[in-house]
Amino acid sequence: MTTKIFSADGQALSLPRRRFVQGLAAGGLLTGLGISPLSSRAESGVGPQPQVLRGRSFDLTIGSQQVNFTGHPRPATTINDSIPGPILRWREGERVSLRVTNNLAHDSSIHWHGMILPTHMDGVPGISFDGIRPGETFTYEFDVNQNGTYWYHSHSGFQEQTGMYGAIIIDPKQSDPVSYDRDYVVVLSDWSDEDPSRIYAKLKKMSDYYNFNERTGMDLLRDIRDKGVSRTFSERKMWNTMRMSDRDLSDVTGYTYTYLMNGQTPAGGWAGLFKRGEKIRLRFVNGSAMTFFDVRIPELKMTVVAADGQNIEPVTVDEFRIGVAETYDVVVEPKDDRAYTIFAQTIDRTGHARGTLTPDMSLTAPVPEYDPAPILGHGEMGMGMGMAGMDHGMHSGGKSKPMAMDHSMHGGSGSGIVHVATEYGPHVDMRAENPQLHLDDPGIGLRNNGRRVLSYADLRNLYPTPDVREPGREIKLHLTGNMSRYMWSINGVKFADADPIQLKFGERVRFSFVNDTMMNHPMHLHGMWSDLETGDNKRIPRKHVVIVQPGSKISYLVTADAKGGWAFHCHLLYHMLGMFRKVVVS
Amino acid sequence: MKKRALFALGGFIASTTAALAGGMIDDPLLSFVKVDQFELRDAEGGNSFVWDAQGWVGYDLKKLWIKTEGERVGGETEEAEVQFLYSRSFARYWDVQAGWRRDIRPEPNRDWAVLGVQGLAPYFFEVDAALFVGTDGRTAARLEAEYEFLITQRLILTPDIEFNLYGKDDPLTGVGSGLSDMELGLRLRYEIRREFAPYVGVNWIRKFGGTADFARVVGASTNDVQWVAGLRAWF
Numbered sequence: 001m002t003t004k005i006f007s008a009d010g011q012a013l014s015l016p017r018r019r020f021v022q023g024l025a026a027g028g029l030l031t032g033l034g035i036s037p038l039s040s041r042a043e044s045g046v047g048p049q050p051q052v053l054r055g056r057s058f059d060l061t062i063g064s065q066q067v068n069f070t071g072h073p074r075p076a077t078t079i080n081d082s083i084p085g086p087i088l089r090w091r092e093g094e095r096v097s098l099r100v101t102n103n104l105a106h107d108s109s110i111h112w113h114g115m116i117l118p119t120h121m122d123g124v125p126g127i128s129f130d131g132i133r134p135g136e137t138f139t140y141e142f143d144v145n146q147n148g149t150y151w152y153h154s155h156s157g158f159q160e161q162t163g164m165y166g167a168i169i170i171d172p173k174q175s176d177p178v179s180y181d182r183d184y185v186v187v188l189s190d191w192s193d194e195d196p197s198r199i200y201a202k203l204k205k206m207s208d209y210y211n212f213n214e215r216t217g218m219d220l221l222r223d224i225r226d227k228g229v230s231r232t233f234s235e236r237k238m239w240n241t242m243r244m245s246d247r248d249l250s251d252v253t254g255y256t257y258t259y260l261m262n263g264q265t266p267a268g269g270w271a272g273l274f275k276r277g278e279k280i281r282l283r284f285v286n287g288s289a290m291t292f293f294d295v296r297i298p299e300l301k302m303t304v305v306a307a308d309g310q311n312i313e314p315v316t317v318d319e320f321r322i323g324v325a326e327t328y329d330v331v332v333e334p335k336d337d338r339a340y341t342i343f344a345q346t347i348d349r350t351g352h353a354r355g356t357l358t359p360d361m362s363l364t365a366p367v368p369e370y371d372p373a374p375i376l377g378h379g380e381m382g383m384g385m386g387m388a389g390m391d392h393g394m395h396s397g398g399k400s401k402p403m404a405m406d407h408s409m410h411g412g413s414g415s416g417i418v419h420v421a422t423e424y425g426p427h428v429d430m431r432a433e434n435p436q437l438h439l440d441d442p443g444i445g446l447r448n449n450g451r452r453v454l455s456y457a458d459l460r461n462l463y464p465t466p467d468v469r470e471p472g473r474e475i476k477l478h479l480t481g482n483m484s485r486y487m488w489s490i491n492g493v494k495f496a497d498a499d500p501i502q503l504k505f506g507e508r509v510r511f512s513f514v515n516d517t518m519m520n521h522p523m524h525l526h527g528m529w530s531d532l533e534t535g536d537n538k539r540i541p542r543k544h545v546v547i548v549q550p551g552s553k554i555s556y557l558v559t560a561d562a563k564g565g566w567a568f569h570c571h572l573l574y575h576m577l578g579m580f581r582k583v584v585v586s
Numbered sequence: 587m588k589k590r591a592l593f594a595l596g597g598f599i600a601s602t603t604a605a606l607a608g609g610m611i612d613d614p615l616l617s618f619v620k621v622d623q624f625e626l627r628d629a630e631g632g633n634s635f636v637w638d639a640q641g642w643v644g645y646d647l648k649k650l651w652i653k654t655e656g657e658r659v660g661g662e663t664e665e666a667e668v669q670f671l672y673s674r675s676f677a678r679y680w681d682v683q684a685g686w687r688r689d690i691r692p693e694p695n696r697d698w699a700v701l702g703v704q705g706l707a708p709y710f711f712e713v714d715a716a717l718f719v720g721t722d723g724r725t726a727a728r729l730e731a732e733y734e735f736l737i738t739q740r741l742i743l744t745p746d747i748e749f750n751l752y753g754k755d756d757p758l759t760g761v762g763s764g765l766s767d768m769e770l771g772l773r774l775r776y777e778i779r780r781e782f783a784p785y786v787g788v789n790w791i792r793k794f795g796g797t798a799d800f801a802r803v804v805g806a807s808t809n810d811v812q813w814v815a816g817l818r819a820w821f
Contacts (some may be wrong), residue, residue: 120760200614201614201616204614204616205618205820212740214736214739216737217735217737217743240708241708241709242707243706243710426647426675426676426677426678427675428678429679463642484678484706485647485675487613487646489613494611494612494613496612577611578612578613
């Protein structure tokens with residue numbers, strides 16, 4: 001069926017088919033691209049692939065243009081006329097120079113996500129530089145002292161949501177510890193036809209605006225039938241008294257989002273070719289504004305070889321969750337001459353991004369059904385229940401001590417968790433009483449699903465930990481918010497009211513997190529590695545984004561080896577305005 | 587009066603959008619208008635048209651609210667009320683509100699100082715409770731509560747209840763002291779979009795005590811069950 005559409009001449013199509021083709025061709029820009037993805041695929045026999053720019057010197061142009069992902073033309077923010085922007089392929093040990101010209105009517109910026117570089121090259125307006133004014137060109141120049149898969153995106157306004165992101169590949173100076181025959185970048189992202197500032201405003205006015213998976217009367221009747229009135233009542237008591245929804249997985253959902261893989265909608269999907277027996281390295285980048293994806297390739301094992309650009313001891317899995325702004329490199333070895341679907345369902349199961357690995361562009365593979373939408377449990381509320389089986393409401397009736405969750409969740413009795421005074425008030429709706437480490441927990445919706453799913457406990461650095469010092473001190477950070485008011489903060493203090501976090505140059509310090517919300521927060525520290533404490537301090541994985549699961553705790557170590565001011569924030573675009581800190585190393 | 591208020595809100599929306607386009611404001615000035623009831627009622631004495639709307643302009647924790655409700659029967663506005671309130675959040679789900687209420691109809695106008703709380707009670711009951719202090723020693727209280735029961739994601743059944751109490755008789759406006767009236771509604775809406783939901787329902791109005799006596803004098807009903815059809819919308 002796919003071939004038919006690609007080889008057909010668009011003119012002859014009947015109206016409904018043409019509409020379908022619109023979805024397929026989506027990802028193509030209406031202007032600025034001389035050649036539409038439709039014709040390029042028909043001509044070359046290879047799916048539309050992102051442009052790759054190599055070398056030491058690059059010209060990037062930020063522009064505004066029309067795109068059509070949904071059947072409706074909408075304005076987007078692009079880099080070199082494409083979404084995603086071009087793949088930048090650098091070489092470790094070289095110095096790169098990037099001239100970025102802003103053709104927008106607003107200020108813009110590019111942040112090189114995960115790159116270790118001088119602070120004034122980091123691209124965060126207000127912290128590293130003043131931003132790039134309309135019509136101006138800013139030249140970034142820095143030494144590339146690392147290798148792996150990274151990405152870049154705007155750090156201005158909501159431009160990232162409207163298309164301003166792209167992948168970076170850095171080839172190693174030495175021989176690559178990962179052997180592969182070919183590699184593909186797989187950029188996952190979320191597109192909305194709505195103006196992002198409207199999305200943000202809607203969330204402030206009605207935080208469940210995009211959630212069409214709320215508990216209904218039908219669920220109530222089914223629960224009463226299955227469990228009886230009193231057990232149904234007691235199981236729901238906590239949620240009802242807390243006035244929170246156990247179905248609140250994503251703030252923004254497939255109701256407005258179209259999920260993209262390398263800029264292609266699920267209707268058409270991105271495709272990569274392989275020859276049987278080849279080792280293919282897939283470089284996954286989650287360039288979404290708000291979306292966590294659960295990625296698998298049915299009937300193919302994936303060997304994860306790098307996390308956030310850094311090599312790890314290979315671990316073979318069926319599936320992994322990729323948080324916003326994380327990257328994972330996996331190697332797959334298809335043994336058969338057949339197509340495989342790269343399936344990336346969203347954490348809330350309201351949509352998916354899709355691609356195909358195939359030896360022949362005329363082949364596609366079936367797209368799996370979505371898994372059931374996860375339901376939040378006591379663990380997500382920070383009540384420290386066992387993790388297994390929480391997903392499907394298997395908490396045992398009245399035994400779960402809901403009184404701690406009642407109107408006042410004061411004090412951290414027993415768990416040693418202390419909530420500071422600023423965490424109390426109308427801006428914070430929950431405080432985890434008994435947060436647990438969830439290192440070996442792949443996360444809600446992935447537990448006990450019959451597949452081998454990656455967890456943070458699986459990440460072991462391929463190389464020994466470079467800085468084995470014990471941390472000199474601990475910085476305690478509670479991720480806080482009020483979901484229904486849609487306010488986000490750290491320790492109850494939003495960025496606008498917060499003092500910078502001060503680090504002493506050269507010190508080793510522990511960042512410890514407690515998530516006092518029911519959302520996953522992907523926390524991103526600029527300029528320095530986040531050495532994730534997974535238990536084995538000799539092989540600490542180095543990350544630039546660490547997911548802090550709902551109601552849980554986690555910590556990482558930081559060597560403050562980069563002087564200057566750095567951004568530190570939740571990478572969910574609509575959380576980061578409040579859940580943000582400046583970090584100063586001096 | 588109402589028109590002017592709506593115009594003012596429109597102006598705020600335009601300015602807010604412009605401010606947002608520029609950069610990163612975590613707590614932007616926003617505005618919100620919600621028409622809870624915009625409905626025809628099939629009452630005993632003929633059809634009536636009823637509105638109940640509120641809106642705000644403001645920030646996460648501080649807002650200026652406008653609330654208005656009223657009823658028109660046979661081309662005449664029989665009841666109309668507007669409130670201007672300053673609202674401040676004091677708990678996770680609760681705002682305290684203070685300001686001014688004017689009853690425009692029935693005449694003569696009555697003015698009240700308002701102190702109330704609005705928010706979400708446990709078990710997801712939306713509550714609006716207010717005390718009113720008027721001129722000449724008049725006092726009043728109002729309690730409204732509403733619950734949203736999702737039959738499906740878009741088909742929503744909403745029971746709501748309202749009580750009004752007054753401290754003393756006001757014969758000119760037909761109000762008796764004590765529990766004055768109760769309104770119990772059940773509306774079934776379908777959210778075509780979140781912002782736009784037509785509904786049908788039934789409404790039971792009961793007047794009590796002195797207020798019921800005044801109603802009987804003018805031949806109005808004191809116990810009325812009405813079918814309603816209307817539109818709920820916000821933006």
